[in-house]
Amino acid sequence: MTNPSTPPLSGAPLLEVQGLGIRFGGLHAVRDVTAQLQPGRITAIIGPNGAGKSTFFNLISGFYKPTSGRIIFRGEDITPLRTHLVVGRGIARTFQTTTIYQELSVLDNAMIGHRVRTRAGLLDALLRTGRERHDESESRAGAMRALERVGLAGQAALPAGALNQEGKKRVGIAMALASDPHLLLLDEPAAGMNPEETENLMGLIRQLVSGGLSIALVEHKMNLVMGLADDILVLHHGQKIAQGTPAQITRDPAVVEAYLGSHAHGGQMGQEQEQGGQPGTVQDAGVDHA
């Protein structure tokens, strides 16, 4: 499924990884992955537990340095850059477990997102040193713009802890958006959300993309992935086994095998199977539909 607002492919990828890999001791967590992410699109990265999805995100965002391969973003080789420089180039991410500061206001959280991501100075941000005060108005404006984008401008003064689960997720996304990225990486954005909240989140993601943002997400909930993604990259044992549209991916024998295999070996996917899935598809392979 392609978003109605999806722009035609212009040719130049937004992000390209070439032979990307990382080893942890003897474990090859990501191995020789070559793939492209196109601008203005939603790319989902899926795969059984332990497939290397989060590690892939950590590589792209500069948290881990690859042991092989290159990462090209908007035509620039960003492989050697440290995290805050990667953010400066326009890649921001959320985390599986979003760290928000419950006692601080929604606005302060978004401002911390702006400062941490652009200056790599959490302590500065929390202690409000002179340098930070100097940047305060810039951060405030950036944070407010981010809150408007996630629909939280009206709750800016509330303590973040007063928001419901969906609101807290939106704060986490605003923290990432505060650096005004070109590419937003969402790590399991729907984790812990009920179906209604998940639907709302999908609406927000579509809205952000129609506003010009490109998004890559790691997600286990297949209804979200299949309903949202323009393009899906499938990892298994750290390797890319397929990339294509949701329709292509659900019928890809290697993908079905990877999911069925992981299900058969102790149900690694760990989620219940929904009634009525189509036989021989990823939906049928023990993947969570939420």
Ligand SMILES: Nc1ncnc2c1ncn2[C@@H]1O[C@H](COP(=O)(O)OP(=O)(O)OP(=O)(O)O)[C@@H](O)[C@H]1O
């Ligand atoms: N910092 C690290 N040190 C050692 N091993 C790691 C590290 N980070 C990840 N791994 C290992 O790399 C492999 C891939 O992990 P990763 O978290 O990327 O998988 P995943 O696909 O995101 O899994 P899940 O769906 O469970 O979140 C796993 O075997 C994991 O234990």
